[in-house]
Amino acid sequence: MEQNHFSIKLLLYCIPVLSFAGCKVPYDPPVNSSKTHYLVVDGYLDGNGTTTIKLSRTRNISTRDTAADIMEKGAHLVIEDENNDTWPPLDEIGNGIYAGVFSLFPANRYRLHITAADGREYLSDFVSYKLAPPIDNITWDFKGGDVQLYANTHDPQNSTTFYRWSYEETWEFHSFYVSNLKFDPQTQALTPRTDQVHICWQSQNSFSIFIGSSAKLNEDVINKAPLNLISYGDKRISVLYSTLVTQYALDSAGYNYWNAMKGNTENVGSIFDPQPNLTRGNIHCTTDPSELVIGYIGAGTTQQQRIFIDNNQMPPGWNSIPDCPIDSIDRDSIVYFLGDMVRIPIDKVTDPFSRFACTASSRSCTDCTFFGTNIKPLFWP
Amino acid sequence: MKTGICLFCSFTLLLFSLNSFAQDHDNLISGNFHEITFHEFVEKVEAQTDFHFYYDPSQFDSLTITLAVSKAHLQAVLDKIFNNTKWHYTIDKDNQVFITKGFSLSANLPYGFFNGEKDTATLAVKNEGISNYINQSKKAAQVISIENKLFDIGIKRNDVLKGKVNMAGYIRDAQTDESVSGALLYSDHPHVQVNSDQFGYYSIILPAGRHTLNVIAPGMFDAMRQVMLYSDGKFDIEMNEKVVKLKEVLVEAGKEKNVRSTTMGMDKLTMTAIKQIPAVMGEVDVLRAVLTLPGVKSVGEASTGLNVRGGATDQNLILFNGLNIYNPSHLFGFFSAFDPDVIKDVTLYKSSVPAKYGGRISSVLDITSLDGNDKKISGSAGIGPLTSKVTVEGPIVNSKTTFVVGARTTYSDWLFKVLPKDYEKSGASFRDGTIHINRKINSKNNVYVNGYISGDKFNLNNDTTYQYHNKNANINWKHNFNNRFYGVLSAGIDHYDYQVAFNADSVNAYKLGFSINQYKANLDFSYFLSNKHTITFGASSLFYDVHSGSFDPVGKFSLIVPDTLEAEHALESALYLSDHYNVSADFSIDAGVRFSMFNYMGAKHVNSYAPGLPKDLNNVLATNYYPSGKIIKTYMGPEFRLSARYSLSENTSIKASANSLRQYIHMLTNTTTISPTDVWKLSDPNLQPQLGTQVALGLYKNFKNNTIETSVELYYKWFSHYLDYRSGAVLVMNHHIETDVINTKGRAYGAEFLLKKSTGKINGWLSYTYSRSLLQQDDPYAAEKINDGAEYPSNFDQPHNFTFIGNYRINHRFSISFNATYSTGRPITLPVAEYDYAGSVRVLYSDRNAYRIPDYFRTDLSMNLEGNHKIHQATHNSWTLGVYNLTGRKNAYSVYFISQNGNIHGYKLSIFGSAIPFITYNIRF
Numbered sequence A: 001m002e003q004n005h006f007s008i009k010l011l012l013y014c015i016p017v018l019s020f021a022g023c024k025v026p027y028d029p030p031v032n033s034s035k036t037h038y039l040v041v042d043g044y045l046d047g048n049g050t051t052t053i054k055l056s057r058t059r060n061i062s063t064r065d066t067a068a069d070i071m072e073k074g075a076h077l078v079i080e081d082e083n084n085d086t087w088p089p090l091d092e093i094g095n096g097i098y099a100g101v102f103s104l105f106p107a108n109r110y111r112l113h114i115t116a117a118d119g120r121e122y123l124s125d126f127v128s129y130k131l132a133p134p135i136d137n138i139t140w141d142f143k144g145g146d147v148q149l150y151a152n153t154h155d156p157q158n159s160t161t162f163y164r165w166s167y168e169e170t171w172e173f174h175s176f177y178v179s180n181l182k183f184d185p186q187t188q189a190l191t192p193r194t195d196q197v198h199i200c201w202q203s204q205n206s207f208s209i210f211i212g213s214s215a216k217l218n219e220d221v222i223n224k225a226p227l228n229l230i231s232y233g234d235k236r237i238s239v240l241y242s243t244l245v246t247q248y249a250l251d252s253a254g255y256n257y258w259n260a261m262k263g264n265t266e267n268v269g270s271i272f273d274p275q276p277n278l279t280r281g282n283i284h285c286t287t288d289p290s291e292l293v294i295g296y297i298g299a300g301t302t303q304q305q306r307i308f309i310d311n312n313q314m315p316p317g318w319n320s321i322p323d324c325p326i327d328s329i330d331r332d333s334i335v336y337f338l339g340d341m342v343r344i345p346i347d348k349v350t351d352p353f354s355r356f357a358c359t360a361s362s363r364s365c366t367d368c369t370f371f372g373t374n375i376k377p378l379f380w381p
Numbered sequence B: 001m002k003t004g005i006c007l008f009c010s011f012t013l014l015l016f017s018l019n020s021f022a023q024d025h026d027n028l029i030s031g032n033f034h035e036i037t038f039h040e041f042v043e044k045v046e047a048q049t050d051f052h053f054y055y056d057p058s059q060f061d062s063l064t065i066t067l068a069v070s071k072a073h074l075q076a077v078l079d080k081i082f083n084n085t086k087w088h089y090t091i092d093k094d095n096q097v098f099i100t101k102g103f104s105l106s107a108n109l110p111y112g113f114f115n116g117e118k119d120t121a122t123l124a125v126k127n128e129g130i131s132n133y134i135n136q137s138k139k140a141a142q143v144i145s146i147e148n149k150l151f152d153i154g155i156k157r158n159d160v161l162k163g164k165v166n167m168a169g170y171i172r173d174a175q176t177d178e179s180v181s182g183a184l185l186y187s188d189h190p191h192v193q194v195n196s197d198q199f200g201y202y203s204i205i206l207p208a209g210r211h212t213l214n215v216i217a218p219g220m221f222d223a224m225r226q227v228m229l230y231s232d233g234k235f236d237i238e239m240n241e242k243v244v245k246l247k248e249v250l251v252e253a254g255k256e257k258n259v260r261s262t263t264m265g266m267d268k269l270t271m272t273a274i275k276q277i278p279a280v281m282g283e284v285d286v287l288r289a290v291l292t293l294p295g296v297k298s299v300g301e302a303s304t305g306l307n308v309r310g311g312a313t314d315q316n317l318i319l320f321n322g323l324n325i326y327n328p329s330h331l332f333g334f335f336s337a338f339d340p341d342v343i344k345d346v347t348l349y350k351s352s353v354p355a356k357y358g359g360r361i362s363s364v365l366d367i368t369s370l371d372g373n374d375k376k377i378s379g380s381a382g383i384g385p386l387t388s389k390v391t392v393e394g395p396i397v398n399s400k401t402t403f404v405v406g407a408r409t410t411y412s413d414w415l416f417k418v419l420p421k422d423y424e425k426s427g428a429s430f431r432d433g434t435i436h437i438n439r440k441i442n443s444k445n446n447v448y449v450n451g452y453i454s455g456d457k458f459n460l461n462n463d464t465t466y467q468y469h470n471k472n473a474n475i476n477w478k479h480n481f482n483n484r485f486y487g488v489l490s491a492g493i494d495h496y497d498y499q500v501a502f503n504a505d506s507v508n509a510y511k512l513g514f515s516i517n518q519y520k521a522n523l524d525f526s527y528f529l530s531n532k533h534t535i536t537f538g539a540s541s542l543f544y545d546v547h548s549g550s551f552d553p554v555g556k557f558s559l560i561v562p563d564t565l566e567a568e569h570a571l572e573s574a575l576y577l578s579d580h581y582n583v584s585a586d587f588s589i590d591a592g593v594r595f596s597m598f599n600y601m602g603a604k605h606v607n608s609y610a611p612g613l614p615k616d617l618n619n620v621l622a623t624n625y626y627p628s629g630k631i632i633k634t635y636m637g638p639e640f641r642l643s644a645r646y647s648l649s650e651n652t653s654i655k656a657s658a659n660s661l662r663q664y665i666h667m668l669t670n671t672t673t674i675s676p677t678d679v680w681k682l683s684d685p686n687l688q689p690q691l692g693t694q695v696a697l698g699l700y701k702n703f704k705n706n707t708i709e710t711s712v713e714l715y716y717k718w719f720s721h722y723l724d725y726r727s728g729a730v731l732v733m734n735h736h737i738e739t740d741v742i743n744t745k746g747r748a749y750g751a752e753f754l755l756k757k758s759t760g761k762i763n764g765w766l767s768y769t770y771s772r773s774l775l776q777q778d779d780p781y782a783a784e785k786i787n788d789g790a791e792y793p794s795n796f797d798q799p800h801n802f803t804f805i806g807n808y809r810i811n812h813r814f815s816i817s818f819n820a821t822y823s824t825g826r827p828i829t830l831p832v833a834e835y836d837y838a839g840s841v842r843v844l845y846s847d848r849n850a851y852r853i854p855d856y857f858r859t860d861l862s863m864n865l866e867g868n869h870k871i872h873q874a875t876h877n878s879w880t881l882g883v884y885n886l887t888g889r890k891n892a893y894s895v896y897f898i899s900q901n902g903n904i905h906g907y908k909l910s911i912f913g914s915a916i917p918f919i920t921y922n923i924r925f
Helices: A002-019 A250-263 A332-337 B002-018 B038-048 B074-083 B118-132 B271-276 B288-289 B413-417
Strands: A024-026 A039-046 A050-057 A076-081 A091-094 A096-100 A109-115 A120-123 A127-130 A135-143 A148-154 A164-172 A181-184 A188-192 A197-205 A210-215 A222-229 A241-249 A284-285 A298-300 A302-310 A326-328 A343-348 A357-360 B029-037 B050-054 B064-072 B086-090 B094-102 B150-153 B166-173 B184-187 B192-195 B201-207 B209-216 B224-230 B238-241 B266-270 B316-320 B343-349 B363-369 B376-382 B387-396 B401-410 B427-440 B445-459 B466-483 B485-502 B512-528 B535-553 B569-582 B587-601 B604-609 B620-626 B630-650 B652-663 B665-668 B679-682 B690-703 B708-725 B739-757 B764-776 B800-811 B812-824 B831-835 B840-845 B857-868 B877-883 B892-900 B902-908 B917-923
Touching: A039 A109, A039 A120, A039 A284, A039 B831, A050 A076, A050 B271, A050 B764, A109 B620, A120 A135, A127 A241, A135 A241, A135 A302, A148 A164, A148 B587, A164 A222, A164 A250, A164 B466, A181 A343, A188 A332, A197 B086, A210 A222, A210 A250, A222 A241, A241 A250, A250 B840, A250 B892, A284 B764, A332 A357, B002 B708, B029 B038, B038 B064, B038 B074, B050 B665, B064 B074, B074 B086, B118 B271, B150 B166, B150 B665, B150 B800, B184 B201, B201 B209, B201 B512, B209 B238, B224 B238, B271 B288, B271 B316, B271 B343, B413 B917, B535 B831, B569 B620, B569 B679, B665 B708
Parallel strands: A039 A298, A127 A298, B050 B094, B150 B224, B166 B238, B316 B363
Antiparallel strands: A024 B902, A039 A050, A050 A096, A076 A109, A091 A096, A109 A120, A109 A127, A120 A284, A135 A148, A148 A222, A164 A197, A164 A210, A164 A241, A181 A188, A241 A302, A326 A357, A343 A357, B029 B064, B086 B094, B166 B201, B184 B192, B184 B209, B209 B224, B266 B343, B343 B363, B376 B387, B376 B917, B387 B401, B401 B427, B427 B445, B445 B466, B466 B485, B485 B512, B512 B535, B535 B569, B569 B587, B587 B630, B604 B620, B630 B652, B652 B690, B665 B679, B690 B708, B708 B739, B739 B764, B764 B800, B800 B812, B812 B857, B831 B840, B857 B877, B877 B917, B892 B902
């Protein structure tokens, strides 16, 4: 019997061994951050929309929270073409973000000329103006119980080859309780609620790099290029989910840059990790050619497509019941319990002889504006 | 235990009834015997004297005796009858005569019996032998008194013995008949010493006359033989293996191999030693055992890739019975691909590499299989949590042909079925098989056939399947021209391939393949010119056929464009000559030269680049086509192998060596570990061969009758044309790989300290190594320079390393092994800054390998429990149980930053992050 006991134990210990993930623990290695704050140029010269360029600086590593961005303010950004034509400078709209709407032409090659507030000059390499073909469709399927989204596209001219996608996802969600009451901090009393805080929407931009290549195919076809993965039970598909996918066309150098950045920062942690490397983008400091600049500036058109995913397409049990205990608030303790706005009243207790004034629960269970907005987006059905 | 004491008492009593050689002077024999049978002879002798004979009549069917004696002593008569036969006789004080065939019994009390040395088990063995013999048992007993017997070699003469005589033969394991390679055979007067070669063959030249020969070999009891040399002759020596059986370790003399041999930086591990080292999940692992040796490292626990003295993993020549194994790992590198049950021993040459080996610049790992038991069919089977294995060995038809066959398979797939659903689609499996056939055609000719096959298949919860295979075979013919000269002709094929298949969606479904075939022929000669000179020389030729890559669609909907890289062909040839020269008893030299030549051949398109400019596609001058068989580029050069030993005293020696090596094949990898998709690339006009040079100095001193060995070795090596890669390099399916690689030069140095006790109830070793391994990018034409061209530590630069391996044998059935390892964490590249890009915080990397992962520390414990030791049972079984990583320390395999959900997170990844108990069951039949 001793052997059986042992073999069962062994089995349990083998699981973390082969699953790898079980042996991963958070760790902050001691690192000496670089003293130099390098310029980071994040953006795209968009020929059929708004060109937005974000300028910032690299900063010390901190894994616990994201330190405040070091914004690059007061810079002068100009688009130039190979014929020495220049466009009007981009407008600084705050927080290191510069924007403008420009008409660019497919036959030309473009670059971005940056003059920083400290007088240093930066130039990107001339890049071709790439026309993004339309997105064929955005699809999804279940992958191990999770929802995996995909981009599908093709270029009948066989001239795009390299693609990148970003998206903005929006979802409708409901608070667990419908609150009909409101604690008025001015009068220190309960009043009927006039705003609706039960149905809300939330949005976020993609934060991973999604790229695809048809270089090894005999047609310029992208079939099921993976976008984001929504894990089983995620609140984003608790009612209705939508994503607006933007498709960019890349040149080969741009694809290599994005691919290297993805490899260095997202595809790490396996047992066969490649060495991290320092891939340089296409922006150079002309004042000091040895200065490192992060970013790759591409130019061209973009294409967009939106899809919706309804909760009724999910398997039963997708929505879990949140931990939302309900409290009854004593009439003489309304201010004590509700005054700090941590609890939100739900309904009045109708029995006039009861010692309780109302029911209440935590803000996250009653007030959806805690997470999102109760203003319905224009595109929402 | 009580029974044990009683048994011991009865043996002791029995022993006192026997006494040393005693003789009754009245017991003289006279008679004229003519063609009588042995039985008739015994009847006559017993009638004349009070001797009583014990023997097995069936063994004497064919013996007839013709003899005329008058008043002769029985010993004299028996000496005449049994001279130059396999029979031995023993006479005890009660005038009992035991006649044995093939072994002798001792009626003497062993040395030290009355001085209280703990030698009781030896006595027990001898007595057991006698009692078994009395019971007409045919079971062989220990051969110990054979050391007191004088063997006659050559044609017996009575005149004065003059001149020099050559004696040669095989040194074998007495139990299994396995050849013992690397054994040291020496005589003290005059001082002459020789080593047995890989076949266990030795040849020694001594003045005619009487000599005492000592034989020492790792894992074996020392042996001694008394020989009387008349003329050239053959003499085979059997040695006894040190195993935990009914044996006690004798107080030994002569454990001087480390001090006496010329080679330095050579480590030999026998399977007995390897099996004592606690293993991951109970899987006895040859390569992990090698990793415990000083100077050998790996980048982490998921890798069995060896970094020997600061060299890269592709700089080791891994030979299994002469078969070149390209991927020696299973299950993503967790286990080595060698079935431990078929292996006899493992030798690692990390400093002075014999001239017959070449082609890799760091080390040679020579793994030898068993020869096969020539006495009976036997085997073993083992069941562990991950693998099951079976080994069968024995004679075919008669004892002239023996075989060993081993097979191992895994059932680790089941593990994935019980894992969380993320892994339910994952699977991994591997298998390997080994065959070795040894045919003794006659005393001059032997043929050896070897085969090896291994296969791995795995996917880790994605739709990509990886497979790789090794397939190897060779045939060797050994011919002894005479006692002093033999040659081995061998021919073989080595094959390695891998495939990656992706079938998640029909449009992108592909399969990627790579394979390498090599066809080789070697001719090696050994000539024992004199005791001062042993010459080895030979030639080798190796033809490479590398299918660098193919990329093909799978299924009719796949739009993948088929792409195939041009195959590469090359011929690597070498001639070598080496002399082992004993200048004096205290000073010997091994000097060798190897001249290697590499011809890169068509059919192939080769780019030529503008000189003095970076190799990139903008600088291509021309693309030339070379037809099949046309030599495109030839590299050649001499390699020198030199080592010398000088004995300062009986127990102390100093050695020095200098070696240079050349390597014409490169593994392309930009991961720190060996990954299953690593590509092998031949040197070509744009990729120079790797050159390596090492100098080393060592001091060796033994203590306490040579039972404790100590050594210090210092080395310095440098190598050039080691490949590194440009940022974003594409290594797979690249039609112009030269544009993505960068030449690097490296240097490594270190000091290795070893304290070893290889015998006794407590044995093991303790080693400390200080070593550095540094790389520098010196390619003047590289477009970018790692660390701005400054020297940086390699991935396996772990300066401090401490290893303890200990084994304590509590009794004959139970032993405990413990080991502990500490080493500095390996270098790693960590980011220097963070920034926001594409919606997420990301990190920026700069200087390579500027940081280290936390230090590594691990302890393991294992217990071996043998079944009972009754000889007459169908199977013998044993249990091994233990704990790997006893302290459960989460040793870092890597440390990294990853961007997740818009933020960066730092993680430490551990492979075996908890204490892992294991149990295995082994059965021998």
